[in-house]
Amino acid sequence: MKKLYIETYGCQMNVNDTEVVFSILAGAGYERTEDMHEADVIMANTCSVRDGAEQRILGRIEQFHACRKDRPGLVVGILGCMAERLKDRLLDSGKVDVVAGPDAYRNLPALLAAVSEGHPQMDVELSREETYGDIRPLRIDKNGVSAFISIMRGCNNVCSYCVVPYTRGAERSRDHRSIVREACECLEMGYKEVTLLGQNVDSYRDGEVSFADLLDMVAALDPALRVRFSTSHPKDISDRLIAVMAARPNICRHIHLPVQSGSDRLLEKMRRGYTREWYLGRVRAIRSAMPDCAITTDVIAGFCSETEEDHRLTLSLFEEVGFDAAFMFQYSERPGTLAARRYPDDVPPEVKNRRLEEIIALQNRLSLESNRRDVGKRFEVLVEGPSKKGSGQLCGRNAQNKMCVWDDSVHRPGEYVTVQVTDCSLATLFCELV
Ligand code: SAH
Ligand code: SF4
Ligand code: F3S
Numbered sequence: 001m002k003k004l005y006i007e008t009y010g011c012q013m014n015v016n017d018t019e020v021v022f023s024i025l026a027g028a029g030y031e032r033t034e035d036m037h038e039a040d041v042i043m044a045n046t047c048s049v050r051d052g053a054e055q056r057i058l059g060r061i062e063q064f065h066a067c068r069k070d071r072p073g074l075v076v077g078i079l080g081c082m083a084e085r086l087k088d089r090l091l092d093s094g095k096v097d098v099v100a101g102p103d104a105y106r107n108l109p110a111l112l113a114a115v116s117e118g119h120p121q122m123d124v125e126l127s128r129e130e131t132y133g134d135i136r137p138l139r140i141d142k143n144g145v146s147a148f149i150s151i152m153r154g155c156n157n158v159c160s161y162c163v164v165p166y167t168r169g170a171e172r173s174r175d176h177r178s179i180v181r182e183a184c185e186c187l188e189m190g191y192k193e194v195t196l197l198g199q200n201v202d203s204y205r206d207g208e209v210s211f212a213d214l215l216d217m218v219a220a221l222d223p224a225l226r227v228r229f230s231t232s233h234p235k236d237i238s239d240r241l242i243a244v245m246a247a248r249p250n251i252c253r254h255i256h257l258p259v260q261s262g263s264d265r266l267l268e269k270m271r272r273g274y275t276r277e278w279y280l281g282r283v284r285a286i287r288s289a290m291p292d293c294a295i296t297t298d299v300i301a302g303f304c305s306e307t308e309e310d311h312r313l314t315l316s317l318f319e320e321v322g323f324d325a326a327f328m329f330q331y332s333e334r335p336g337t338l339a340a341r342r343y344p345d346d347v348p349p350e351v352k353n354r355r356l357e358e359i360i361a362l363q364n365r366l367s368l369e370s371n372r373r374d375v376g377k378r379f380e381v382l383v384e385g386p387s388k389k390g391s392g393q394l395c396g397r398n399a400q401n402k403m404c405v406w407d408d409s410v411h412r413p414g415e416y417v418t419v420q421v422t423d424c425s426l427a428t429l430f431c432e433l434v
Helices: 012-026 051-069 080-086 088-092 105-115 164-168 176-188 211-220 239-247 264-269 276-289 308-321 338-342 349-374
Strands: 002-008 030-032 041-046 075-079 098-100 121-123 146-150 193-197 226-230 254-256 294-301 325-330 378-386 393-397 403-407 416-424 428-433
Touching (some): 002 012, 012 030, 012 075, 012 105, 012 146, 041 051, 041 080, 051 075, 075 105, 080 098, 088 098, 105 121, 146 176, 176 193, 176 211, 193 211, 211 239, 239 276, 276 294, 276 308, 294 349, 325 349, 349 416, 349 428, 378 428
Parallel strands (some): 002 030, 002 041, 041 075, 075 098, 098 121, 146 193, 254 294, 294 325, 403 428
Antiparallel strands (some): 393 403
């Protein structure tokens, strides 16, 4: 067996893709190692979503290349979105032996075999059909409690700032039977939580089966299986989906609903396909069906032509919704996107930075307020493992996806416990067992 080390960047779908790659290469005689210093093959599964992500990975490639000094036969591979975006530019650097895009992973055994004869290899062909639906991912998560299941690939939305449709290709949904089968296998292996993944899960469709139907089928497998999903697109999240969630207590009370901006003018320019009023209407629909449902979001500060007034609209939307948590970014121009071709990246870096800081400061207050409202409440929590601080504490998330920690020397990962919140910080609920 040869030893394969993979470092994963970017979204949860990339984490699941890495598991698919381990599975494909296990069949070709490669076993997984977590120590890059003993690896025969080092790979990075990469992300292109912002320039910062790419720069970090380019720095990592230098370090991988440096490892060749001690290990002459070492093979370095780049997978994922950067492989797709930069293509042969990665090979030209002379530091990379294999470049494989997100739809080319079945070809990796052949690419690696050819590399061993001394020729760099590349496959960045995108597909209209590939979903890896028949491949059983080799799960890399350590606690054996929570598994990712990709239900679709690609994206058809073409938001003007976003590189994903270019790196991942057209949207395609995976056969629903293979998804249900994979969820059953996860249950048999002892997993207690599955997260259904797609760039826009609400546009999932396999014949007659919509995302709401699929979610219902997976949740019906076992009431003790927690079901999560990500990401919902505000323009597509349906009343039926909300109703299915409300009717199934084992579908977690958490919706990640990226808003990107609070200004209609910018939402239009971003090509998001909804308005601020529509977004707020979806939030009301979710909360009236499930008052305890957490809502989290993504936002971009400093998109092309953003004014102080646009920025204030984003802040006021945050205040109005009171998000439980958010991922907050500065706009990063991506070559080839509609925004890069059409609109100048004209918000100065210091202004982007200041606006981002203002959003972060506001969200920190909202997160803390959200957590404070939970003090005194009881939650069922799925035990994930020892807390980061260790010392006799366990951690796990509640249905709202909030991290809970409590003193416990009895329970094991994968068990459900009931805890009561006694205190909180920005990011954690401090609890005791009841
Ligand atoms: N499919 C998901 C988002 C995937 S990318 C959705 O539509 O919601 C994750 C997040 O990265 C996005 O929600 C957006 O907030 C951010 N992002 C994407 N492109 C970006 C860019 N060019 N600059 C800054 N942030 C970006
Ligand atoms: Fe990017 Fe928009 Fe597709 Fe999300 S929905 S991946 S932001 S193009
Ligand atoms: Fe990044 Fe590609 Fe995911 S660009 S966010 S790894 S789809």
